[in-house]
């Protein structure tokens with residue numbers, strides 16, 4: 001029975017001698033085994049052995065009736081502390097596999113309680129010195145810059161936290177990568193990836209995803225609704241062939257940095273302002289003409305819109321950028337769709353007539369925060385980008401487009417044309 005983990009040995013007597021025991025956790029291999037059989041005890045005493053890279057032969061601690069306490073409250077996080085009576089030491093275990101740690105502690109319990117009969121059923125260690133591999137810190141970072149270095153048959157190291165594979169001509173995201181539970185940063189820039197997976201697999205801790213300079217044409221909506229919704233902070237999609245963003249990208253609630261420079265985007269999703277944590281946004285070298293109304297809700301550090309085709313002039317024949325798009329009353333279809341959105345009715349494709357379902361997918365939001373599909377009017381105003389960002393690269397103003405659901409909202413807007421975002425239904 002061996003356990004690979006980080007161990008911090010703390011002497012409890014040091015503070016009472018005025019010495020602050022400064023120690024750093026070491027990668028260790030813990031083992032439980034028997035040693036030293038005699039006539040009185042033919043099986044020998046049970047020991048706990050702690051081997052590190054510096055001391056592969058290990059230090060042995062007698063177990064029977066020598067454990068003051070075992071602290072196992074954070075066992076699910078791979079942590080536990082063993083408080084020995086003699087010597088007065090605490091063995092602080094961390095970064096262990098929770099399942100292995102549980103097994104280890106249950107065998108340890110048999111050892112210090114002296115339950116020899118139960119212990120004889122368990123496979124114990126022979127207390128031989130640890131090998132180098134057993135006390136080596138697991139690899140957490142891997143950089144692959146050549147195709148020939150890419151692992152073909154072997155697995156990626158299990159505890160990998162950062163993986164960079166650049167310029168290796170990958171055509172898809174390797175399923176073996178999706179199994180890396182601890183991965184926090186994945187950089188697959190400079191490959192030939194055409195599509196991202198719909199499901200991120202086990203990558204629930206992923207905070208940084210870079211897939212710049214690939215051949216992506218779309219971002220799968222389901223990927224934005226997966227565990228990445230809360231974990232992803234940095235998304236780099238620069239230098240691809242994206243033509244539009246799925247609205248679900250606005251669900252990436254933790255996103256701090258978004259880079260979509262050098263794509264073929266013509267617009268941003270209506271709810272883009274939902275990305276309230278966004279601080280750095282680059283959409284340089286795209287074909288964006290107008291920004292959604294919700295863009296005004298953002299508060300960012302840096303924005304780059306250089307190389308886009310903003311048209312700041314007002315629509316022809318309209319007063320103050322206003323343009324009526326609907327005459328008379330809204331259609332029955334429109335009323336039904338608005339009611340479904342307002343009441344937050346959950347629905348599937350089977351529940352609704354097809355044309356209504358299709359209609360619902362084209363939701364726009366009025367300045368009053370109400371839904372509309374065939375807006376009563378739309379208005380376009382030039383917007384000073386300094387109001388949403390400290391640093392601007394490229395244009396300082398951009399047109400912003402909002403929708404108006406009814407004559408009521410239109411009159412509100414006309415009454416307060418300089419601050420249409422304050423137009424709210426009372």
Ligand SMILES: [Zn+2]
Pocket residue numbers: 366367368369370404405406409
């Ligand atoms: Zn409205």
